[in-house]
Amino acid sequence: MGETLAQKILKRAGGNEAVEINEIVWAKVDVALMDDILGPRVEIAEGLKTLGDRVWDPEKVVIVSDHYTPTCTENQAKIVQFTKNWAKEYGVENYFEYAGPCHQVMAENGFDKPSTVVVGTDSHTCMAGAFGAFGTGIGSTEMLGVLATGEIWLKVPESIRVEWQGQLPKGVFAKDMVLNDCGEIGHAGATYKVLEYGGDAIQSLNMDERMAISNMAVEMGAKAGLIPADEKTAAYLNQAGIYEFEILQADSDADYIHTYKKDASKLIPQVACPHNVDNVKPIDEVQGTRIDQAYIGSCTGGRLYDLKCAAEVLKGRKIAEGMKFLVSPASQTIYKQALREGILETLVDAGATIVAPSCGLCLGAHTGILAPGERCISSTNRNFIGRMGSKESEVYLSSAATVAASAIEGKIADPRKYL
Amino acid sequence: MTKEIKGFAWTYGDNMNTDIISPARYMEEDYETIGQHAMEGVDSKFSSKIAKGDILVAGHNFGSGSSRETAQIALKYAGVGAVIAKSFARIFYRNAINVGLPVIEIDGVDRIQEGDEIQIDLEKGFVENLTKNETYKAAKLPKNIVELIQLGGLKRYLDRKING
Numbered sequence: 001m002g003e004t005l006a007q008k009i010l011k012r013a014g015g016n017e018a019v020e021i022n023e024i025v026w027a028k029v030d031v032a033l034m035d036d037i038l039g040p041r042v043e044i045a046e047g048l049k050t051l052g053d054r055v056w057d058p059e060k061v062v063i064v065s066d067h068y069t070p071t072c073t074e075n076q077a078k079i080v081q082f083t084k085n086w087a088k089e090y091g092v093e094n095y096f097e098y099a100g101p102c103h104q105v106m107a108e109n110g111f112d113k114p115s116t117v118v119v120g121t122d123s124h125t126c127m128a129g130a131f132g133a134f135g136t137g138i139g140s141t142e143m144l145g146v147l148a149t150g151e152i153w154l155k156v157p158e159s160i161r162v163e164w165q166g167q168l169p170k171g172v173f174a175k176d177m178v179l180n181d182c183g184e185i186g187h188a189g190a191t192y193k194v195l196e197y198g199g200d201a202i203q204s205l206n207m208d209e210r211m212a213i214s215n216m217a218v219e220m221g222a223k224a225g226l227i228p229a230d231e232k233t234a235a236y237l238n239q240a241g242i243y244e245f246e247i248l249q250a251d252s253d254a255d256y257i258h259t260y261k262k263d264a265s266k267l268i269p270q271v272a273c274p275h276n277v278d279n280v281k282p283i284d285e286v287q288g289t290r291i292d293q294a295y296i297g298s299c300t301g302g303r304l305y306d307l308k309c310a311a312e313v314l315k316g317r318k319i320a321e322g323m324k325f326l327v328s329p330a331s332q333t334i335y336k337q338a339l340r341e342g343i344l345e346t347l348v349d350a351g352a353t354i355v356a357p358s359c360g361l362c363l364g365a366h367t368g369i370l371a372p373g374e375r376c377i378s379s380t381n382r383n384f385i386g387r388m389g390s391k392e393s394e395v396y397l398s399s400a401a402t403v404a405a406s407a408i409e410g411k412i413a414d415p416r417k418y419l
Numbered sequence: 420m421t422k423e424i425k426g427f428a429w430t431y432g433d434n435m436n437t438d439i440i441s442p443a444r445y446m447e448e449d450y451e452t453i454g455q456h457a458m459e460g461v462d463s464k465f466s467s468k469i470a471k472g473d474i475l476v477a478g479h480n481f482g483s484g485s486s487r488e489t490a491q492i493a494l495k496y497a498g499v500g501a502v503i504a505k506s507f508a509r510i511f512y513r514n515a516i517n518v519g520l521p522v523i524e525i526d527g528v529d530r531i532q533e534g535d536e537i538q539i540d541l542e543k544g545f546v547e548n549l550t551k552n553e554t555y556k557a558a559k560l561p562k563n564i565v566e567l568i569q570l571g572g573l574k575r576y577l578d579r580k581i582n583g
Contacts, residue, residue, distance in 0.1 A: 024563060037443075037446055037447075037487070038486065038487055038488060038489075042488055042489070042492075043488065043518075043574075047574055050578060050582070051574075051577055051578065051581050051582075052581055068447070073447060075447040075448065076447050079447060120486075121486060122485075122486055123484065123485050123486040123510060125486075137485075137486035137510050138486060138510065138513070138514075139486055139487075139488040139491075139510065139513065139514035139517060139518075140488045141488060141514065141517040141518050141572070141573050141574060142513065142514065142517055142573065144573070144574065144577070145573055145577050148577055148581060149577070149580070149581075153563065187434055187480060187483060188434075188479060188480035188483060188506065188508065191480070191506070191508060191509055192509050218484075218510075221480070221483065221508055221509060223509060276434055363438075363443040363485075364438075364442075364443050364444060365443050365444070365446075382436075382438070382484060384436045384438040384439065384460070384484060385438065385439060385460050385461070386438060386439075386442055386459075386460050387438050387443075391459075391460060
């Protein structure tokens with residue numbers, strides 16, 4: 001029996017000659033990512049003092065203050081200040097702030113390399129899977145262990161293969177694919193397992209789109225969401241100045257516990273309804289639902305391609321009266337590029353308010369919090385109860401294009417008619 | 420971690436995610452405040468109504484979502500002695516073990532009613548319902564996890580590894 005991609009990566013990380021599924025390996029960590037909200041300030045700074053008081057390899061550590069930037073309370077300001085000072089004290093030069101959500105910053109700066117192990121104190125660290133990296137979210141105490149030793153124990157997970165064939169129709173995006181996966185596999189359907197993606201529909205996706213898919217692997221409970229690296233991955237990395245990496249592939253006779261075969265050409269826009277990510281419905285069942293706010297942003301749905309598609313929908317049009325429409329480019333780099341290409345101008349002309357690249361609204365920390373009774377359609381990754389504000393508010397998840405179409409109508413709308 | 424845990428059951432459903440257990444808006448506060456708002460997503464009175472050592476009983480996929488360790492911190496500071504569920508989300512489960520919050524998976528969750536007195540024996544791996552006089556077998560923990568628990572969590576384990 002051949003090996004899955006996860007097996008091959010963990011074999012490499014553990015220095016093992018072979019690894020069986022369910023075997024526990026002590027993996028060497030290639031990159032350890034921390035954010036502000038769950039980084040040094042939670043257990044780590046205190047704990048490290050008694051565990052050698054040094055970081056095993058500061059060059060392999062990346063810290064991004066992204067959840068609380070721009071800071072909106074004194075507590076948040078203190079947390080960001082602490083995080084920055086801690087990075088300096090421990091010699092971590094890869095410190096970023098006001099740059100955008102950490103996973104996008106990681107990707108753009110070439111930290112997500114194929115076949116490596118990336119761990120982060122944020123559950124969406126699985127986004128590194130879009131580069132064929134074994135990215136997974138860990139807790140702060142677990143991170144303390146990684147910082148002290150450079151290692152982590154990982155059980156070699158079983159893999160589920162998700163194969164998407166066919167060409168996506170116009171107005172349907174990777175976000176619709178992954179929402180459809182969430183609906184089919186379920187909120188806990190891939191718990192402890194890896195989702196390994198394949199098929200020509202996946203191969204034809206650009207890197208922005210692939211990241212949306214891997215990003216949401218954790219919404220099905222998965223430990224990682226791997227997309228095999230190819231020439232598109234290599235081109236993206238080269239642009240980030242990275243030329244040295246190893247590309248691994250699963251064996252053709254690898255052992256999957258289940259294989260989903262799906263047809264992208266038949267997919268229509270999808271919407272995850274309150275209050276679970278797997279409460280997914282095709283657009284025709286939910287269109288017409290009144291909304292008060294529309295949001296495009298986050299490590300899931302605020303990339304250049306998302307903004308471009310939203311602008312295409314909104315070009316020459318206006319959002320509905322009374323709508324609040326917030327757009328947060330997923331990084332400063334994206335912000336600048338969208339500015340240069342006139343995308344932001346199109347969005348602002350339509351009625352959008354452009355806000356800083358940040359995790360802020362996605363998790364209900366700041367910038368656009370919902371009042372009781374308000375409904376928001378969002379290109380982000382979670383619609384849990386109270387996620388973006390009041391417990392009595394509701395969040396619907398969709399592609400950026402669906403968010404844009406909904407902003408025009410003031411109710412959930414199908415983007416295909418605007419494209 | 421104490422080997423024996425006893426308390427009254429507070430029951431909840433499936434998919435109690437981390438935004439419910441530890442809402443993001445309180446994550447910037449101190450641990451006590453985080454604890455005061457534990458489970459606020461579904462039950463704003465949770466932290467005031469439970470007694471220290473009580474047992475949170477839930478359905479499938481407890482702790483799904485974020486990697487936030489404030490979820491474990493919230494439950495510990497609210498006074499939760501252990502969480503029993505049909506199943507746990509992966510990161511939550513791992514974090515709970517790392518910080519010494521007992522987490523037990525059993526099939527007999529539906530037999531437990533709110534207010535039942537529950538006793539847990541982690542070592543032997545079973546849950547006793549003292550009110551109903553029933554015993555439920557817990558899922559067996561992997562060997563390395565039992566070792567971690569016996570040492571009192573990851574920090575102690577690392578301390579021994581690094582400082583001898």
